[in-house]
Amino acid sequence: xxxxxxxxxxxxxxxxxxxxxxxxxxxxxxxxxxxxxxxxxxxxxxxxxxxxxxxxxxxxxxxxxxxxxxxxxxxxxxxxxxxxxxxxxxxxxxxxxxxxxxxxxxxxxxxxxxxxxxxxxxxxxxxxxxxxxxxxxxxxxxxxxxxxxxxxxxxxxxxxxxxxxxxxxxxxxxxxxxxxxxxxxxxxxxxxxxxxxxxxxxxxxxxxxxxxxxxxxxxxxxxxxxxxxxxxxxxxxxxxxxxxxxxxxxxxxxxxxxxxxxxxxxxxxxxxxxxxxxxxxxxxxxxxxxxxxxxxxxxxxxxxxxxxxxxxxxxxxxxxxxxxxxxxxxxxxxxxxxxxxxxxxxxxxxxxxxxxxxxxxxxxxxxxxxxxxxxxxxxxxxxxxxxxxxxxxxxxxxxxxxxxxxxxxxxxxxxxxxxxxxxxxxxxxxxxxxxxxxxxxxxxxxxxxxxxxxxxxxxxxxxxxxxxxxxxxxxxxxxxxxxxxxxxxxxxxxxxxxxxxxxxxxxxxxxxxxxxxxxxxxxxxxxxxxxxxxxxxxxxxxxxxxxxxxxxxxxxxxxxxxxxxxxxxxxxxxxxxxxxxxxxxxxxxxxxxxxxxxxxxxxxxxxxxxxxxxxxxxxxxxxxxxxxxxxxxxxxxxxxxxxxxxxxxxxxxxxxxxxxxxxxxxxxxxxxxxxxxxxxxxxxxxxxxxxxxxxxxxxxxxxxxxxxxxxxxxxxxxxxxxxxxxxxxxxxxxxxx
Ligand SMILES: Cc1cc2nc3c(=O)[nH]c(=O)nc-3n(C[C@H](O)[C@H](O)[C@H](O)COP(=O)(O)OP(=O)(O)OC[C@H]3O[C@@H](n4cnc5c(N)ncnc54)[C@H](O)[C@@H]3O)c2cc1C
Numbered sequence: 001x002x003x004x005x006x007x008x009x010x011x012x013x014x015x016x017x018x019x020x021x022x023x024x025x026x027x028x029x030x031x032x033x034x035x036x037x038x039x040x041x042x043x044x045x046x047x048x049x050x051x052x053x054x055x056x057x058x059x060x061x062x063x064x065x066x067x068x069x070x071x072x073x074x075x076x077x078x079x080x081x082x083x084x085x086x087x088x089x090x091x092x093x094x095x096x097x098x099x100x101x102x103x104x105x106x107x108x109x110x111x112x113x114x115x116x117x118x119x120x121x122x123x124x125x126x127x128x129x130x131x132x133x134x135x136x137x138x139x140x141x142x143x144x145x146x147x148x149x150x151x152x153x154x155x156x157x158x159x160x161x162x163x164x165x166x167x168x169x170x171x172x173x174x175x176x177x178x179x180x181x182x183x184x185x186x187x188x189x190x191x192x193x194x195x196x197x198x199x200x201x202x203x204x205x206x207x208x209x210x211x212x213x214x215x216x217x218x219x220x221x222x223x224x225x226x227x228x229x230x231x232x233x234x235x236x237x238x239x240x241x242x243x244x245x246x247x248x249x250x251x252x253x254x255x256x257x258x259x260x261x262x263x264x265x266x267x268x269x270x271x272x273x274x275x276x277x278x279x280x281x282x283x284x285x286x287x288x289x290x291x292x293x294x295x296x297x298x299x300x301x302x303x304x305x306x307x308x309x310x311x312x313x314x315x316x317x318x319x320x321x322x323x324x325x326x327x328x329x330x331x332x333x334x335x336x337x338x339x340x341x342x343x344x345x346x347x348x349x350x351x352x353x354x355x356x357x358x359x360x361x362x363x364x365x366x367x368x369x370x371x372x373x374x375x376x377x378x379x380x381x382x383x384x385x386x387x388x389x390x391x392x393x394x395x396x397x398x399x400x401x402x403x404x405x406x407x408x409x410x411x412x413x414x415x416x417x418x419x420x421x422x423x424x425x426x427x428x429x430x431x432x433x434x435x436x437x438x439x440x441x442x443x444x445x446x447x448x449x450x451x452x453x454x455x456x457x458x459x460x461x462x463x464x465x466x467x468x469x470x471x472x473x474x475x476x477x478x479x480x481x482x483x484x485x486x487x488x489x490x491x492x493x494x495x496x497x498x499x500x501x502x503x504x505x506x507x508x509x510x511x512x513x514x515x516x517x518x519x520x521x522x523x524x525x526x527x528x529x530x531x532x533x534x535x536x537x538x539x540x541x542x543x544x545x546x547x548x549x550x551x552x553x554x555x556x557x558x559x560x561x562x563x564x565x566x567x568x569x570x571x572x573x574x575x576x577x578x579x580x581x582x583x584x585x586x587x588x589x590x591x592x593x594x595x596x597x598x599x600x601x602x603x604x605x606x607x608x609x610x611x612x613x614x615x616x617x618x619x620x621x622x623x624x625x626x627x628x629x630x631x632x633x634x635x636x637x638x639x640x641x642x643x644x645x646x647x648x649x650x651x652x653x654x655x656x657x658x659x660x661x662x663x664x665x666x667x668x669x670x671x672x673x674x675x676x677x678x679x680x681x682x683x684x685x686x687x688x689x690x691x692x693x694x695x696x697x698x699x700x701x702x703x704x705x706x707x708x709x710x711x712x713x714x715x716x717x718x719x720x721x722x723x724x725x726x727x728x729x730x731x732x733x734x735x736x737x
Contacts, residue, residue: 081102159211161212162201179225301448304360304362359448629703
């Protein structure tokens with residue numbers, strides 16, 4: 001596949017359709033999810049697209065038209081996607097993939113619409129993850145859309161963590177919101193006084209309830225908690241003024257002020273009373289951690305959707321660019337191909353497309369992983385509770401043995417009989433999936449939204465001036481700006497990098513990473529055209545660099561891999577994300593190749609589609625390898641001091657007089673000696689003698705190998721570009737401009 005030319009291979013004729021995506025993103029057997037995708041798409045390309053086209057983004061206020069969008073979500077089943085069947089929903093079991101698919105469809109048209117839908121789920125998530133059964137049933141049932149015959153309006157929620165500066169933002173530990181005992185009669189439930197000011201709170205214009213993070217300011221309440229506030233509670237429920245956002249205007253955002261009296265039963269997850277002190281079962285950090293690790297995945301997928309959604313409008317614009325001009329007659333290359341005659345325009349679109357594919361693959365892999373992890377986590381909790389272990393350090397200690405077993409499992413041969421025993425152990429399975437999820441979630445949020453935003457700028461630029469107008473088909477300019485919010489909210493890039501700094505260095509994750517690297521080599525043997533070998537070499541280089549940095553120090557003796565040293569750890573986290581995205585992209589194409597033939601629709605033109613998507617993989621793998629190589633080289637060499645022309649560093653230099661003598665026994669040495677000192681001490685005009693790189697020659701060997709692994713990558717890009725210039729697209733976009 002890797003060396004074939006277009007004329008020898010099948011070419012993709014149309015854009016990848018639903019059947020292809022269902023196989024790649026693994027919901028071909030989930031009719032419920034396929035239906036959800038269709039309904040969300042209907043709202044996105046209907047109601048939402050009309051709102052954007054009619055200028056509803058031009059106001060910060062919450063308007064009746066925007067409110068109508070929420071009702072459209074309700075009617076389409078988008079709201080109910082979060083609920084269990086007994087709570088008014090229609091999807092049983094974990095819903096991470098479901099919510100991700102729905103967010104993907106909405107963000108395909110408008111990120112603000114997707115956020116408006118997700119924000120209610122975000123408000124419910126603390127309750128869903130950590131609430132008591134009574135809280136879960138009560139609030140999720142209220143938030144479910146009305147059943148046929150019911151007239152009630154569903155409750156909408158807001159999630160209030162962020163506070164006015166200088167309090168909570170990235171640093172979730174610095175809370176100013178307060179909770180105190182308002183009243184506590186003997187033998188009765190305590191009442192709480194909650195004072196919380198929010199900043200940038202989504203859904204606030206219409207929220208009926210708010211899940212708010214607060215700290216105790218009363219010795220009779222221990223620590224912090226998340227508390228549920230309702231609009232009918234006694235006191236002040238002030239929604240504040242709308243935020244003057246430049247982005248996501250179809251969602252509502254504002255800075256509310258709450259000063260409310262609520263019963264202690266509103267503490268999310270409940271509480272116990274010990275020695276006259278209310279002790280929440282979960283502090284706010286524990287609640288928020290379990291929420292964000294799931295909800296950040298759909299956010300990452302929103303940016304992925306925008307990148308892939310840009311492909312069709314850009315192709316159409318490029319092809320039609322010169323139509324109507326005098327010299328551009330139908331049938332002529334200029335008329336038919338427009339800007340697509342030009343290689344650069346095609347190559348840049350290939351890069352955007354490849355990024356979108358990688359981002360979607362990474363995000364959906366993370367979403368599926370959480371669907372697998374959710375029941376395992378419940379099983380783990382039940383097993384540990386039976387053993388009398390609950391949370392915190394005790395849990396970490398209890399899982400240590402399972403971690404060692406997980407690492408052992410990863411080292412066993414396929415034929416080893418012990419595999420079955422370890423694979424059947426739910427704690428081992430939990431530890432494996434948990435370690436992976438702890439990396440994939442922040443990687444999705446970080447890479448998809450951060451690098452994705454940069455690539456959205458590329459998409460905008462391909463549309464010329466049109467790209468930065470409201471009329472741009474596909475609303476690309478708005479999508480570019482919106483992506484920056486996706487990179488910011490639920491914790492901006494620094495938060496994701498900080499998390500990766502810890503989780504990517506876990507023994508269990510690194511053992512998996514080693515296995516994945518080997519897998520990529522094996523995949524390369526059967527599918528060299530995917531760039532899997534390039535990726536394997538880059539993964540190897542990354543791991544070598546991590547191990548090196550864990551031990552290395554700078555010239556002053558300070559450790560390089562250290563939480564405070566973000567210049568090292570954050571950069572390495574960035575490099576990893578590129579590799580993870582590329583890996584997921586390759587795995588999805590392999591899935592399509594192996595399963596596509598079984599589907600009557602996907603099997604049509606399958607070879608061409610697989611060829612094209614493999615070429616995108618190869619293109620992306622080369623980019624990822626290049627990024628990883630650049631970052632790793634800078635870290636490995638960048639923290640050693642460059643040799644200087646000072647005396648003590650002269651050791652590696654030749655003196656001009658020495659060279660003359662050497663020339664007699666080693667003819668030609670003068671030509672290759674670069675750091676020569678003249679008798680008067682003068683030297684070549686450069687920073688100093690070249691660094692000898694002693695000790696890091698293994699890095700150079702690996703990097704050298706990686707460079708040669710890039711062979712074929714540009715041929716793949718050429719082939720992908722040719723397909724982009726020929727692929728058929730519909731006459732017009734299926735949503736209005
Ligand atoms: C439209 C919109 C909707 C929102 N919706 C909600 C909502 O519904 N609920 C809610 O609670 N919040 C919401 N937010 C708030 C959002 O989550 C925060 O804005 C975001 O988490 C960043 O916090 P901050 O604005 O205080 O940025 P800051 O913390 O001031 O960050 C500024 C910059 O400094 C960097 N930085 C900060 N700390 C570090 C560090 N330790 N190391 C390195 N770099 C660092 C950041 O990465 C960033 O680049 C919303 C925000 C917006 C704009």
